[in-house]
Amino acid sequence: MEEKSKKIKPGKPKAFNIYWVYGAIFLLFIGMQFIDFGPKSKEIDLYKLQAMISAGDVDNIIIVNREVAEVFLKAEALKKPEYKDFAENGSMFAANKPQFFYTILSLDTFEGSIAAIQKDFSPEQRIKTKNETRKDYFVDILSWLLPLVIIVGLWIYFFRRMSGGGSGGNQVFNIGKSKAKLFDKETGVKVDFKDVAGLEGAKQEVVEIVEFLRNPKKYTELGGKIPKGALLVGPPGTGKTLLARAVAGEANVPFFSLSGSDFVEMFVGVGASRVRDLFKQAKEKAPCIVFIDEIDAIGRSRGKGSNFGGNDERENTLNQLLTEMDGFDSNSGVIILAAT
Structure with missing residues (x-):
């Protein structure tokens, strides 16, 4: 009994999202x-x-924003047993790193109590006290940067949703790209005139296009010139x-x-941008065929699309399509087939 091995097509890897x-x-x-990586005060x-x-252990005090008193110890005081934790990590404490801090409830009361303790001290024994006003620049930056990041994130999210989703990180930037599906030798267009029953008259009309694409x-x-394309009309x-x-298969x-x-x-402008991208891809793949189904979605009479005198998006798309077709060189090898 023979077992037929089934070919398993590898799944398409998910696009990496750079965001x-x-x-x-x-x-x-x-x-x-x-995160504070050093010893904590x-x-x-x-x-x-x-x-x-x-006890004479304090070297100086810095009062920050009238709210916190940072206490710095003397070098000889760090040798005492009660400060052994700081002595073991003394090398990790920078000059501006306090060993202790005190939360000030009332600045006047705090300064009065410090002065009362030192009333009998000599000028050399008195500790140095300094007031500082510090600003947390990171918090200030974060206060305006975070809302901006949220707005941009929502903008990217909704753009990706409206442009068809996808897992690619740059989907939001591809909204102006063409959505045309490409069938080539790899994907394969396995349809020829034998698969089309009837339509003998229509086949004869497009034979010239096939011959030109086979042997331009x-x-x-x-000195012959091929028509820029053909319009297929029918229910x-x-x-x-x-x-x-x-035609493409033949x-x-x-x-x-x-x-x-x-x-x-x-x-506004997405339609015209997609037309330009479509014809750019077509020129790179020439000779080729571009088939636009239901072209009447953009091919209405110009000048009737807007009731307010402005430019209609479909009208702009149609104008760009005509511009691209008129701008084709006769030897470009790009054939336009449209159906309606």
């Missing part, structure tokens, strides 16, 4: 601002501070799309397929 990297870096930066009460001053030099050397289900694919050339509604978006 996760940006988010991780941003969160890491914020986290590092709040210890909070003390006023009675403990007064005892330390009386035969026409160009004799739904009569084989217009099948005939267009058969000529064995790449085939771009999209609908007229793919050009239109709620954003």
